[in-house]
Amino acid sequence: MDVDTRHLAHSPSMPAPDLSTLRLALFTDTYVPQVNGVARTLARLTAAVRARGGVVRIFTTAxxxxxxNADVTRVPSRAFWAYPQLQLAWPSSRIVERELREFRPTLIHAATExxxxxxxxxxxxxxxxPFVSSYHTNFTAYAGHYGLGWLSAPGWHYLRWFHNAGLRTYCPTAAIAADIAAHGFERCTVWSRGxxxxxxxxxxxxEAFRARVGAHDDTLIVTYVxxxxLEKSVSVAIDAMRLALDKRPDTLRFVFVGDGPYEDTARNTAPRGSTFMGTLRGDALSEAFASSDLLIFPSTTDTFGNVMIEAMASGVPVVAADVGPSREIIRRDAGWLARAGSAEAFADVIVGLSDDRGLxxxxxxxxxxxxxxCSWDTIWQRLFTDYLALHAPATGSPTHEPADRVLV
Known part of the structure; x- marks a missing residue:
């Protein structure tokens, strides 16, 4: 499938569609208050649907x-032993179908597989x-980072089976849409991020934040958010920071925002001048972004990387792994692409910027x-126009034409 990227998230704002006939049932294994890009995106989605007159019911994990919240059905779940941040659940089909009959959805959207x-x-x-899905997580790439590469082939088979049951598979970037289409996924289209x-x-x-992490006027703060x-290639960031610090020992400070299963190792191996801040929200997160000088994003598994555009909006350029999704975001001198997996390449960018503050x-x-x-209004207008073409209100029937175009 060819994916047209000419209108990717950058067209003028258009009138908001009326969603008064839309009753959306959203199924996801992650949702707020969990802190991750998928949960935050889905929370924005539900708020945007409601703001335009639609009704949303969320089915998610405990x-x-x-x-x-009466609009959220939480099913019993437990943490996955290999990745405690991931919740596993096995909802009762009888209970789910009973609640759906009561809710009367006109469209079901599954955001996790x-x-x-x-x-x-x-x-x-x-x-x-009518059923649609979205592809947020590169599970087959994750498997390789956890020594489960043998799961890649059956993993693709399962994911293809899951998504091809729907009228659309929404992908965050054209690079991801093209990648999964090459693996046999059908009706792939782009739902970007704002x-x-x-x-x-x-x-x-x-300046108070900068002082807290040991920065002075000439310090370059490099931040990971x-x-x-493991699958985020945090070890590459740590090695790059160490190499850069060896060359510019008096001008660099490193900040880590977030938590996860690799945190203890990261704390033990991070170079001096590193500060681990844990999970931040609200103004504290905004402050951490804006008080930095460079965001380091070494991941090769992310399907979008929301933190990149959040950093950029904060006036902070990005050095990211040179992979398809990052190439779509890092453009027009707004940052740098470094060879994927190369701590040396990331360190070269950091050292170069330490020496060239004008750049x-x-x-x-x-x-x-x-x-x-990256206007959310434009993104929602195109996604919701597609929703309306697919859903099944009382006065109409769903459209089953293939999606070979970019929505946002």
Whole structure:
């Protein structure tokens, strides 16, 4: 499948569609208050549907920190032994179908492929409700990082079976859409991501924050934001920081924002001048972004990398692994691409920017400008127009034409 990227997230705003006929059932194994890119994106999705007159019911896993909400059905779940941040659930088909009959959805969207998402797929087919899915996580690449590479072939077979049951598979970038289409996925299209330019802004830059992490006027703060996990190539970031510090020992500080299964190892191997801040939210996260000078994003497994455009909106350029999804985001002097998996290549960028602050200042302005082109309004308009073409309100029937175009 050829994926047209000419309109990827950068067209003028269009009128918001009326979603008063949409009743969306969203099935996902991760949702707020869990802290990850998928959960945050889905929370934005539900808020945007409701703001346009639609109704949403979320089916997701249990969470001890969740606040009771009549619009959210939480099913019993337990942490996956190999990855405690991942919750596993096996919802009862009888209970799910009963709640769906009461809710009367016009569209079912599964955002994850296992547990809860699988229950949504099954119920959609049994009840004859239009079904779409979205591809957020590169599970086959993750498997390789955990010594489970032998699962890649059956993994692709399962994922293809899951997603091809739907009328659409929404992908965050054209690179991911092309990749999974090459593995036999059908009806793939792009649902991109936007950024809140008020929540992530240079206005949050704080000299007090910089002082807390040991920075002075000439210090370059390099920050990693995200899960501290093997599949995020955090070890590459740590090795790059160590190499850079050896060359510029008095000008660098390193900040880690997030937590995860690799955190203890990261703390033990990170170079001096490193600060681990744990998970941050709200203004504290905005401040950490804007008070940095460079975001390091070594991951080769992410399907988008929300933190890249959040950093850019904060006026912070990015050095990212040279892979397809990052290439779509890091453009027009807003950052740098380093050879994937090469700590030396990342270190060269860090050292070069330590020596050329003029180049860094130019990139800050370009990063902010480029990020603000990623309009959520435009992204939602195109996604929801597609939703309306597919859903099954009382007055119509779903459209089954193939999706060979980019929505956002």
């Amino acid at each position: 969470d001890p920190d969740a606040v009771g 296992f547990g809860v998402g699988l229950a949504g797929r099954r119920a959609a087919r049994r009840l004859g409700i 950024v809140d330019g008020e929540r992530f802004s240079p206005h949050f830059r704080s 995200g899960r501290i996990a 860094l200042r130019h990139a800050r302005g370009m990063a902010r400008s480029l990020a603000l082109e």
